[in-house]
Amino acid sequence: xxxxxxxxxxxxxxxxxxxxxxxxxxxxxxxxxxxxxxxxxxxxxxxxxxxxxxxxxxxxxxxxxxxxxxxxxxxxxxxxxxxxxxxxxxxxxxxxxxxxxxxxxxxxxxxxxxxxxxxxxxxxxxxxxxxxxxxxxxxxxxxxxxxxxxxxxxxxxxxxxxxxxxxxxxxxxxxxxxxxxxxxxxxxxxxxxxxxxxxxxxxxxxxxxxxxxxxxxxxxxxxxxxxxxxxxxxxxxxxxxxxxxxxxxxxxxxxxxxxxxxxxxxxxxxxxxxxxxxxxxxxxxxxxxxxx
Amino acid sequence: xxxxxxxxxxxxxxxxxxxxxxxxxxxxxxxxxxxxxxxxxxxxxxxxxxxxxxxxxxxxxxxxxxxxxxxxxxxxxxxxxxxxxxxxxxxxxxxxxxxxxxxxxxxxxxxxxxxxxxxxxxxxxxxxxxxxxxxxxxxxxxxxxxxxxxxxxxxxxxxxxxxxxxxxxxxxxxxxxxxxxxxxxxxxxxxxxxxxxxxxxxxxxxxxxxxxxxxxxxxxxxxxxxxxxxxxxxxxxxxxxxxxxxxxxxxxxxxxxxxxxxxxxxxxxxxxxxxxxxxxxxxxxxxxxxxxxxxxxxxxxxxxxxxxxxxxxxxxxxxxxxxxxxxxxxxxxxxxxx
Numbered sequence: 001x002x003x004x005x006x007x008x009x010x011x012x013x014x015x016x017x018x019x020x021x022x023x024x025x026x027x028x029x030x031x032x033x034x035x036x037x038x039x040x041x042x043x044x045x046x047x048x049x050x051x052x053x054x055x056x057x058x059x060x061x062x063x064x065x066x067x068x069x070x071x072x073x074x075x076x077x078x079x080x081x082x083x084x085x086x087x088x089x090x091x092x093x094x095x096x097x098x099x100x101x102x103x104x105x106x107x108x109x110x111x112x113x114x115x116x117x118x119x120x121x122x123x124x125x126x127x128x129x130x131x132x133x134x135x136x137x138x139x140x141x142x143x144x145x146x147x148x149x150x151x152x153x154x155x156x157x158x159x160x161x162x163x164x165x166x167x168x169x170x171x172x173x174x175x176x177x178x179x180x181x182x183x184x185x186x187x188x189x190x191x192x193x194x195x196x197x198x199x200x201x202x203x204x205x206x207x208x209x210x211x212x213x214x215x216x217x218x219x220x221x222x223x224x225x226x227x228x229x230x231x232x233x234x235x236x237x238x239x240x241x242x243x244x245x246x247x248x249x250x251x252x253x254x255x256x257x258x259x260x261x262x263x264x265x266x267x268x269x270x271x272x273x274x275x276x277x278x279x280x281x282x283x284x285x286x287x288x289x290x291x292x
Numbered sequence: 293x294x295x296x297x298x299x300x301x302x303x304x305x306x307x308x309x310x311x312x313x314x315x316x317x318x319x320x321x322x323x324x325x326x327x328x329x330x331x332x333x334x335x336x337x338x339x340x341x342x343x344x345x346x347x348x349x350x351x352x353x354x355x356x357x358x359x360x361x362x363x364x365x366x367x368x369x370x371x372x373x374x375x376x377x378x379x380x381x382x383x384x385x386x387x388x389x390x391x392x393x394x395x396x397x398x399x400x401x402x403x404x405x406x407x408x409x410x411x412x413x414x415x416x417x418x419x420x421x422x423x424x425x426x427x428x429x430x431x432x433x434x435x436x437x438x439x440x441x442x443x444x445x446x447x448x449x450x451x452x453x454x455x456x457x458x459x460x461x462x463x464x465x466x467x468x469x470x471x472x473x474x475x476x477x478x479x480x481x482x483x484x485x486x487x488x489x490x491x492x493x494x495x496x497x498x499x500x501x502x503x504x505x506x507x508x509x510x511x512x513x514x515x516x517x518x519x520x521x522x523x524x525x526x527x528x529x530x531x532x533x534x535x536x537x538x539x540x541x542x543x544x545x546x547x548x549x550x551x552x553x554x555x556x557x558x559x560x561x562x563x564x565x566x567x568x569x570x571x572x573x574x575x576x577x578x579x580x581x582x583x584x585x586x587x588x589x590x591x592x593x594x595x596x597x598x599x600x601x602x603x604x605x606x607x608x609x610x611x612x613x614x615x616x617x618x619x620x621x622x623x624x625x626x627x628x629x630x
Binding site for chain 2: 035082083086087090092094095096098099100102103104105106107109110111113114220224227228231235261262263265266269272273276277
């Protein structure tokens with residue numbers, strides 16, 4: 001029983017961490033059909049920025065985190081202006097943006113490596129200590145991540161559902177041309193979406209590094225897992241991807257406990273292949289008709 | 293002269309020039325680097341069949357290459373198989389693996405295929421690196437089944453060391469040249485065959501092609517299988533040529549390097565990938581002195597090329613030549629083929 005609760009606790013934490021980065025990816029894909037392969041590098045940038053602000057400038061943790069979010073959001077907007085915007089209307093946009101963001105991610109990662117070095121660094125934005133509840137050991141950090149993730153998801157849901165700009169984002173995701181005809185400024189929406197995604201990547205990078213440590217290539221694995229979650233949920237389905245993230249987190253915790261850590265990624269992949277063959281549009285995806 | 297004749301002629305010309313390169317250059321470094329060029333060019337020429345001609349955005353080519361390399365190395369290491377036998381065996385295993393991947397990607401399109409294939413190669417990497425259980429215990433220490441982080445070494449070579457002594461690398465050079473020439477020849481034959489036409493039809497308009505009776509299932513398996521043979525063989529030859537196979541062949545940098553070649557050269561053309569491989573090898577050589585800036589330079593080349601020059605260098609040449617033809621008075625017909 002204790003073991004079950006422990007697995008549940010660590011699985012939910014993992015899921016919460018994944019959810020933050022997955023939602024950023026899903027938002028971007030939903031709005032502009034773009035798979036951002038530099039998301040992992042953005043996560044690393046966020047983690048390092050928080051470290052730099054707190055240990056270098058002596059900012060308080062919350063201010064350091066905000067600064068990291070702002071920097072990553074700015075880089076997200078930069079990706080839109082420099083890379084996505086010139087090729088937005090062209091043929092094969094999905095493929096080309098995928099390749100271009102791979103290149104951009106590699107560049108960003110090398111810059112981080114040059115600036116901060118290859119040694120792992122501890123993330124200062126981590127709270128030590130923990131407490132026991134009903135025989136289950138709960139680190140405070142994990143609880144913080146869970147709460148932070150829930151708050152972020154709620155804020156994002158509010159933004160998307162209730163605000164004017166959220167409506168513009170959803171309209172663009174549903175039908176780009178119709179949204180433009182209704183007077184939605186597509187460019188602003190795209191820049192905003194990439195900015196939000198960059199900010200979420202920063203928070204996700206901080207949480208990931210607070211559980212392990214800072215490394216220039218730390219974003220690679222979480223990014224691939226976030227993509228797996230996106231694919232399982234159906235690319236671009238924002239609420240579905242949160243549920244899928246929590247499920248995958250639990251799945252991974254169970255696999256790690258029962259079979260072993262080194263098979264968890266392989267089994268995740270097996271899961272995604274099964275899902276893709278069974279439902280190519282994802283579990284929460286809509287079946288889309290092809291118009292000729 | 294048909295396009296196929298022209299391509300075959302160019303291929304012959306290229307092979308003839310390359311035949312004499314070791315005699316002209318004489319420097320060991322340039323010859324071994326050219327051998328690597330042959331290997332990478334072989335991989336991207338075959339990748340071009342899937343990505344450029346078939347229009348399937350698969351990133352599995354690096355994994356298939358690595359499978360060819362690993363199977364060859366493991367056969368040589370564990371069973372002592374002669375490399376002449378192990379190399380084709382590696383290629384055949386690569387073909388089987390590729391066909392299985394082709395089936396897994398069958399119902400996906402575009403970026404989904406890229407995601408699935410990139411995940412497959414990442415999982416193979418993680419499984420190999422994290423494997424710490426000893427399979428055998430040679431004097432050098434514990435040896436996991438797949439070589440672990442260290443990988444395999446001393447699994448045999450093609451026998452050039454005994455035959456040519458210190459000049460063995462020239463032997464490897466000619467094997468590499470043979471490999472690339474065969475790969476280019478193979479790609480020309482496929483591109484200009486009815487099968488190549490079917491691949492392009494499926495790429496340009498899948499629904500119309502299906503309506504005309506082009507079976508997507510069959511052709512997708514064909515293209516995954518066909519493109520894997522020389523990729524696997526290139527991996528096998530890479531193993532023999534370097535003498536070491538480690539998990540680094542799965543790495544992201546490696547993927548980036550090869551992807552840049554195909555993009556810089558021009559997707560979907562016969563010669564684009566070869567040109568791209570040559571340009572990227574030269575650029576890599578030029579940036580060798582720059583140390584850490586090398587990776588940034590590689591990323592920059594890729595991004596700049598995708599944003600500014602989506603059809604690559606061959607597309608650029610094509611545009612310039614048509615513009616020149618126009619300005620010299622003749623109303624050149626507007627060409628928009630890829």
